[in-house]
Amino acid sequence: MNTRPTTRPVLVGVDGLPGSAGAVRYAITAARRREAPLRLVHVVPDFLGPGPAVPIRDLQRVGEQLLADELATVHRLAPDLEVSTVLTRGDRSTGIVEAAGSAQLLAIGRETRRAVDRLLTGATTAAVAAHAPCDTVVVPSYWVDEHPRGRIVVGLKSGRDSVELVTRAFAEAAARHASLTVVTAWHMVDPYFDRVEARTHSDDWERSGLETIDGATAAGRAAHPDVAVEAKVVHGDPARVLLDASEGSDLLLISRRRWSLPPYGHLGGVGHALLRVSDVPVEVVPYAADPPASHREPELAVTGLAPAGRR
Numbered sequence: 197m198n199t200r201p202t203t204r205p206v207l208v209g210v211d212g213l214p215g216s217a218g219a220v221r222y223a224i225t226a227a228r229r230r231e232a233p234l235r236l237v238h239v240v241p242d243f244l245g246p247g248p249a250v251p252i253r254d255l256q257r258v259g260e261q262l263l264a265d266e267l268a269t270v271h272r273l274a275p276d277l278e279v280s281t282v283l284t285r286g287d288r289s290t291g292i293v294e295a296a297g298s299a300q301l302l303a304i305g306r307e308t309r310r311a312v313d314r315l316l317t318g319a320t321t322a323a324v325a326a327h328a329p330c331d332t333v334v335v336p337s338y339w340v341d342e343h344p345r346g347r348i349v350v351g352l353k354s355g356r357d358s359v360e361l362v363t364r365a366f367a368e369a370a371a372r373h374a375s376l377t378v379v380t381a382w383h384m385v386d387p388y389f390d391r392v393e394a395r396t397h398s399d400d401w402e403r404s405g406l407e408t409i410d411g412a413t414a415a416g417r418a419a420h421p422d423v424a425v426e427a428k429v430v431h432g433d434p435a436r437v438l439l440d441a442s443e444g445s446d447l448l449l450i451s452r453r454r455w456s457l458p459p460y461g462h463l464g465g466v467g468h469a470l471l472r473v474s475d476v477p478v479e480v481v482p483y484a485a486d487p488p489a490s491h492r493e494p495e496l497a498v499t500g501l502a503p504a505g506r507r
Contacts, residue, residue, distance in 0.1 A: 205235040205280070207299035209292045209324070212238075212262040216305035218339035220266070222477060223303040224274045225341045226333075229371060232300060233278040236270065238263045239291035240283065252285075259283055289323035296324075302332045306471065321471055325480040326452065326462040331364065333447075333479040334471045346374045349442040349476075350449040351434070351466075353380070355408045359415070360484035361451040366416035366423055368479075374446060375424040378413055380405045381437035382429070394431050405429030435469035442476050452483045 208223035210216050220236075227234040240259035244250055263281050270279050284291040296302045304324055325332045350365035352358055362378075369376040382401050384390035393401075409427040417425060430437045442448040450470065452462045462483070463471070470478050 203233070204298060204300040205233045206230060207235045207237055207296050207302045207330075209302070209304040209320075210236050210238050210263065210266040211288075211305075212266070213305075215337045218337045219303040219305040219333075219335040220270065221273070221341060222333065222335045222339055223301075224270065224277065226301055226303065227277055228274070230300065233280065234270065234274070235280045235282060235295075235299065236263060236266055237282040237284070237292055237295040238266070239288045240285040241288065242286060256285070259285075288320045289327070292320070292324050293327050293329070296328045296330050296332075299330050302328050302330055303335055304332065306334055306336050322461075322463060322468055325467070325471060326456075328480075329482065331479055331481050333477050334474075335477045336475060339477060344372065344374070345444055345446050346372070347377060347445040348372065348374050348447050348449070349377045349379060349438070349445045351379055351381075351438045351441075351451075352409060352412055353434075353451070355412050357454065357483065357486050358412045358451070359486045361449060361481045362412050362416050364479075364481050365449045366413075366420045368447060368449070369423045370420045372446065375426065376416075377426045377428060377441060377445070378409045379428045379430065379438060379441045380408060381432055381434040383432055383434075398431060401431065402429050434466045438466070438470060439474060442474065445476055447477050447479055448474060449479045449481060451481045454483045454485075 206223050206227040208216075208219050210220060223234055226232075238259055240255050242252070244255075260283060263283050267279060267281055270277070282295050284295065292302070292304065302324070304321055306321060321334055325334060348365060348369040350361060352362070365376055365378070368374075382405065384393050406427055406429055409429070413425060413427075416423070428441060430441070438448060438450070448470065450467055452467070453464050456462045457464075463480070467480065
């Protein structure tokens with residue numbers, strides 16, 4: 197993490213609802229830690245869904261007032277920060293993603309709208325996390341920075357294309373003077389095969405997973421020798437494993453997938469599940485291929501691949 201002064205802002209999406217309050221508080225804390233300016237973005241919708249039509253000019257006025265109110269709140273909470281605002285109109289997720297083009301970090305609140313509203317206007321949280329050009333952290337509404345736990349968790353799927361994710365995790369842990377827990381999970385899709393594999397080859401999975409974590413974290417350990425690292429290889433559903441591992445932590449980091457595959461796109465099913473229910477902020481790091489010098493074959497995947505030595 198870059199803790200030197202920078203012109204790249206920390207961006208936070210605001211919508212006037214209680215659900216974004218935690219994201220605003222998180223963004224303030226992140227901007228202070230990074231010595232960065234804070235920028236608020238609000239997207240005025242083109243329509244409000246079912247109900248009487250509302251003129252665009254009225255929606256614009258409401259959006260301007262909402263953003264002014266959020267700005268006043270931030271000035272009250274953080275008078276020390278340089279704060280700016282962006283007001284745009286159109287699709288919520290597209291507007292936020294476009295505004296994040298110059299940001300170093302984007303904070304958004306967890307999705308709180310009713311299912312019918314999401315069907316009509318799109319699920320903003322997941323869409324933004326899947327397409328934003330910078331790291332995106334999804335924050336529960338009740339998040340506060342009062343009692344840091346001193347522990348960061350990162351979910352590692354394999355040793356391939358993990359350099360950016362692991363680098364971010366080590367930098368975050370170092371900046372917060374926190375420890376780092378690196379977690380990888382394994383299980384078989386077929387429940388019968390899964391039970392047999394767990395009974396007969398769990399040691400192989402454990403050994404292979406630890407080798408994957410050791411390889412993926414070697415550079416980070418060298419760069420940040422003061423960060424204590426814990427490695428965990430757990431049998432179970434990856435989303436459930438990461439939720440359990442991140443309980444009592446300050447932040448959970450995951451990576452987007454390289455390919456956008458249905459039905460979950462770049463986030464995958466695990467990412468979608470974590471963004472919906474995690475009690476700690478979840479930071480989604482955009483996919484980045486490893487540099488050529490760091491290329492290595494994947495030793496362990498979250499589901500379905502045999503551990504090293506059994507292929």
